[in-house]
Amino acid sequence: MEVYLDNSATTRPFPEIIDLMDRVQREMYGNPSSLHEKGVAAEQLLGKARRSLASFFRDREKEIIFTSGGTEANNLAVIGTALRHCRRGKHLITSAVEHPSVLNCFRFLAGEGFRASYIPVDKNGTLDLDELERAVDEDTILVSIMHVNNEMGAIQPLQEIGPVIKKRNPAALLHVDAVQSLAKLPLPVDLWQADLVSCSAHKIHGPRGTGCLWFREGTLLQPLLYGGNQEIGLRPGTENTPAIAGFGLAISLMDEKLSKMENGLMELKLVFLEHLQDSGIHFAVNGPSPVEGAPHILNLSFPGLKAEVLLHGLEERGIYVSSGSACHSRRPEPSHVLAALGLEGEKLDSALRFSLSVENTLAEVKEAAAATAAAVRELAAFLKI
Ligand SMILES: Cc1ncc(COP(=O)(O)O)c(C=O)c1O
Structure with a gap:
């Protein structure tokens, strides 16, 4: 066994996803930016996946940016915020138990003149809320805290974390790495008062190398890549249509399969x-x-x-x-x-x-x-x- x-x-990718990706590669290979019907068909695939993803947040398709995975979504959220908001402040906060795709962004930014604070956790893995409250100041531009920890499964109390941050500094943005919780736990972004949430497809039986960043409408980010106007210019490059379509399907299949377990x-x-x-x-x-x-x-x-x-x-x-x-x-x-x-x-x-x-x-x-x-x-x- x-x-x-x-x-x-x-x-393991669901078989339905492998079949869909195969069909998209063979038959729906147009560039979503092309004006002819093959382009339109590919654009429709992206739209469908975007709607599936948006349903996990606030049902607004324009709040989803497709990326190459959780790592890129975390980089775009953390570095993109730091670069865009650096005139407002230079202080960034995260926890001691984040994924390396967040922690190493913080290390990079610390080397570029930002001030980084790392909030400890208790023996159960829960963030120290008093320390967090003390750490947030007028200079804080971003707090990045994961939802579910990938190594030991602690769930951070984001419904308490968000209000603590916003009370101390309403302009500080809250980014949540939800790579381990997407489609497994609810993501109440309004309750959390979150501004940015990272997701990945391959943790939910979707393809590797695809993910997304949800951003609250109006949140300003600096792109990390420069090119065309795909993903509203925040993530240029011809979209990975087969994988994004697979990501969208993974979301709906997870829902169905979880309820049938x-x-x-x-x-x-x-x-x-x-x-x-x-x-x-x-x-x-x-x-x-x-x-x-x-x-x-x-x-x-x-x-x-x-x-x-x-x-x-x-x-x-x-x-x-x-x-x-x-x-x-x-x-x-x-x-x-x-x-x-x-x-x-x-x-x-x-x-x-x-x-x-x-x-x-x-x-x-x-x-x-x-x-x-x-x-x-x-x-x-x-x-x-
Ligand atoms: C909590 C968390 N964040 C981010 C990532 C990175 O996601 P990806 O593998 O899609 O780049 C992972 C992957 O293990 C993760 O567990």
Whole structure:
């Protein structure tokens, strides 16, 4: 049996999406900017995808900019805001547990004369609201906080974060990285008082290399690329029509497949955990308590074992998981996210992320728990611990 539990790294594209993208490449290959019927057909595909995406926000198509993924959406939001608003202020705020596509933009901007503040989180991964309130000042132009953390699933209280920021400085913009939550949790941008939200297609069974940035109408950004007038000049370049059409379809299919799941994501996560607990092996949950975290992400430490060795032990049993986040799991450094929770030593070295999707089943999570327990026992016996 093969059980893929690395869905926060990427997901398997739905077959319907592969079929649609194939058809678009073969038959609807016009340039959306062309005036003839092939161009119009391609433009209509973009419009349809834009409407599907907009339905997650405020139903305004003109508030969606298609990008090459979550990384580019984050870069456009953070650097685009900094460059456009630098005359108003030079202060930027983010959290200690953001994705590298946000953190490295902050590092770049810090080198360009901006002041960057990194707000800590508690052991559950939740942002320190008092620290945030103290950090926002008249010079603050942007606060960038993720919705769901990709490594340990903490959900940030954006409905409290937004008002704290806007009360201190109504002109400061709020950017939310919603790459891990799109189509899984509601994105109430008005309640959050958010101005910019980043999304990615490949975390929801869509194609890799496509995403979007939602921006509240009137939010001013500096483009990072210069060229034609595609995406209102904020993201020039001939649109990746097959992938964007696939992104739009992924959104509607996620909705349908989530509602048809026999056992919801949270139920699958809790059953997995329960079976691991019943197996009697020694492990600890990192980050939020399982019921408070995102329904699809679970980070566990197996003290005494090395994450990478266990990962390969699981792979031999057909179970695919991540150590840290896939984006930097090839780097030997420990995860900055788990370190920000206060994890150290054996707990830090032995952390694995199990991440679920609509395609996982109850039988699979039970199988994965049994295989994990067996792999842990085998390694522990070998190491005599
Ligand atoms: C929270 C978060 N933000 C941004 C990204 C980057 O998205 P993409 O892979 O589409 O560039 C990821 C991908 O892992 C992520 O998990």
